[in-house]
Amino acid sequence: MKIAEVIVDVSAYPVDRPFDYSIPEALEELIECGCRVQVPFGNRNILGFVVAIKNETEVPLDKLKPISTLLDIEPVLTGEMLELAKWMKRETIAYEIDCLQAMIPSALRAKYEKMVLLETDVENLEEALKPFFQHSTKVPYKEFEKHNLLIPLKKGLREKHLSIENVVKQKGQIKEIRKVKISEDHKQLQKIHDNLSNRAKKQKQMLLWMQQHAGAIIEPEEIYKETESSPQVLHAVMELGAAQFVFEEVYRNPFKKEVEKTDFLTLTDEQEKALKAVVNAMDSHLPETFLLHGVTGSGKTEIYLQAIQHCIQQGKEAIVLVPEISLTPQMTNRFRSRFGEQVAVMHSGLSVGEKYDEWRKVHEKKVKVVVGARSAVFAPFENVGLIILDEEHESSYKQEDSPRYHARDVAIWRSKYHQCPVILGSATPSLESYARARKNVYKLLALKERAMKQPLPKVEIVDMREELKKGNRSMFSEKLVEGIKSRLEKKEQTVLFLNRRGYSSFVLCRDCGTVMQCENCDISLTYHRYNERLKCHYCGFEQPVPTICPECGSDHIRYFGTGTQKVEEELTKLFPEARVLRMDVDTTKRKGSHEAILEDFGAGKADILLGTQMIAKGLDFPNITLVGVLSADTSLHLPDFRSAERTFQLLTQVSGRAGRAEKPGEVIIQTYTPEHYAIQFAKEQLYEPFYEREMMMRHAADYPPYYYIALVQVSHEDLLVAADYAKKCADYLRSNLSFNASIIGPTTAGIVRLQNRYRYQCLIKYKIEPNLIPTFLQLMKIYRTEWIKKGIVLTIDINPSLI
Ligand SMILES: Nc1ncnc2c1ncn2[C@@H]1O[C@H](COP(=O)(O)OP(=O)(O)OP(=O)(O)O)[C@@H](O)[C@H]1O
Ligand SMILES: [Zn+2]
C-alpha cells in the first residue's frame, strides 16, 4: 500500500508536521508530490498538500485513513517548492501550510471547475476517452472522475494530447471564444453536400464554401458573412458532421495595448562590465549574488534586459521582481517591448482570474520571463537561469503577514537550487546589502554615471524655517514657486512629491525645527492623538505634548502633515492656468487609473504631477525638468531606526526623476531640518558618505547590519493580559537565549491598540545566536498549545522591515 504524507490546512495546530494517509488504489497512479488533496481530519474533510509518498507508515493500519479526493491531477507545486516551504517554515517560524499556500495563486484557493481540453486529434486518445471528445474539445473533469477514467486521462495529459485548466467560478473566468472547426475531410464534406436535397440550397452553398476551407477554424460570424447565411444553416450542416465547435482560449490581456518592439542599446563601458560579470556567472552556473549599485538613470534596466536575453538564449527562464508601486505599464512595457509574448506579468492590480492566467503561462512554460511583485519569486519555473530584484532596498519585499519571508532571501535560496546568479539592483541599496557587498558576500557592480552621461540634477535645499521668518506661511517656498512658474513658461513638466509617510505622527517646532525626542533613545516620539501624549515605542517613555518648545521657547508647536488634496487646492490658487494631475491612494483606487494618470502625464496632458510615494519610482519621462519635495522631514522622524535611510532613499529616488534626457534637471527639497545628514547627503546625491555615516549610527546603537533583530509581539483584548504574557515571553527568551543576545522589553507596540487588541512587544538584538530558531520554535509550541486558548495572539518576525 502507498502512503502519502500530507500537510493539512488546519491553523493553530501545535505540531506542524505532515500526517500519513493511505492512497486508495484508484488514485495510486495519479497522486504525486505537490498535488492538493482532500483528507478526513477530525470530523471534517479538509485541504492538504501531498509532500511525500512512501511505502510504510508507523500509524497503525486501523487508524490510517484514506485520502478522500484528489484535487490536482497534475501537481501545482514542484519538488523545489516543497523543499523551499520546509526551509521557509523554519526561517520565518511559520506554518508549513501557510508557506505552501503563499506559493500558489489565489484563484486556486477559490472555487473553480476543472475542464479537460483536447489538444490534438481525437484519434490519438485511448478508446475509452474518445466518445467524450466527439462533439466538443472541452469536457468537464468531473465526467472522467465519474466514469473512473482518471488513469487514461493522465496518460493523455502526459502525452500532451490533453490539457487541464481550472475555470474559476467567479468574475475571473478564463476568457474564451467559440469558433467553428470545419472538417478536414474533403470527401466527407462532398458526401454531405451530395446527400442533401436540392431544396436545402443554403446548406449546399455553405458546404461548397466549407470544402474550400476544410480544416479551418473560423468565428461563426465570419461564416455567416462569407456565405450570407444564418446560424440555423450552420447548425444544420454541423448536425450532419461538417463542422464542430471548438473553444479557443484567449488569455485576458492585461497590457491592453500592443507594445512596439525595441532594440538592444549599445551598452556603456560600465554597463558592459556589469553585464559581463553576470553573464559569466550564468555560464559557469554560479549562484552568485550581485549588488548592482547604479545612480538613477544609469541604465540598470538595460542590463537586466540584456542579461535576460542571454538567459533565454541558454534555454532558461528569468524572474524579475519589482516593488508593487513601480510595477507600472511603463515598467513592464520595457520588458514586453524586448521579449513580447514571452513575458508574463503578475501584480495585485490584476483580477484574480488575470493573475491566474499569468501564473498558468508560467506553470505551463508558455513564457520565459515573469515580471512581478514580491510573490512572483515563487514563479513555478523549473529551469531558472537568472533572478532580478529591482529596487532591492524596498521594504515591500518583506511580507508583513505569515509567512514573513523576504523575497531577497527566497531569491537567493532559489539561486542556489538552480545554480544561477541573482542581481539586486538599486540606486540606494539597503545598508544590509551594501555591507554584504563590502564584505564580498555579494559582488558589487557599480554604475557611477548616467547612461548618456547626463549630469545628475542640481539639488537645492530650502530651509522652511526661514520662509516662515519671511512671513511665508504657505507650503510652497519662494524658490519652488519660481521654479514651477518658469517650467510652466517653458512648457516643461514638474513633479511634486509629498512625503506622507508618518503623516501627522510627530511633533515639530516650526521656529527652530526641533522634533520632540525620547529621553532614553535616539528616536522621535510618536504623537498619540487620543490622549494628546508623545510616546517612545522602543522603551515606553511618554510625556504630554509640550506647549512651548524645550529648545527655543517658541509656541509654534504642531504635529506635522499635509494631504495631497490640500496641496492641490493651494497649487491651483497659485497657478490657476496649470494642469495638475494628482496621484495618491484616492485617485488610484479604480483599476487602471494609475496607468491612465501616468499615460496622460507622459503624453504631456498635464504640467504638474502631484503625488505621494507612488511617483517616487520608475518614472522615466524626458520632459520632467523640475522635481519639488514639499516636506522632506515627514519620513525622517518616524520612530524607526531606518528612518534616515528611508528618507535618503526616497529623496534620491524622487530627485532621480528629473533631467533624465537632454534637458537638465533641477530638484528643490523643502525641509525644516536642512542640517540633517540624510538630507545633506541626498543633496549631494552621494551614497557612500551617507552609508559610512549611517553605519556609524547603527554601530553606536547596536542596530542592523551590525546586529540582527527579531520582534516578538503579543496581543490581547485585555491590556493586562497582553502585558502579562509579554512578560512571560521576555522571561522565556531571557532564560533561553545566550547573554550575547539583548532582549528589550516588553514595551508597548508602536500602535498600542489595533483592532481593539492591546499590543506588547520584545525586541531581540543578536549576532550569532544558534539557539534563536529552536527557542522561537519552542515558544511557538507553548503558545499554540496553551496561550492560544486564552485568546493571546503571538507573532514572531525575524528581520522585521518596520519596528
Ligand atoms: N546604453 C544606453 N544607451 C543609451 N541610452 C540608454 C542606455 N542605457 C539606458 N539608456 C536609457 O537611459 C534611461 C535610464 O535608464 P534606466 O531607466 O534603465 O535607468 P535605471 O538605472 O533603471 O534608473 P532608475 O534607478 O532611476 O529607475 C532610459 O531612458 C534608457 O532607455
Ligand atoms: Zn523651537
Ligand SMILES: [Zn+2]
Ligand atoms: Zn525611548
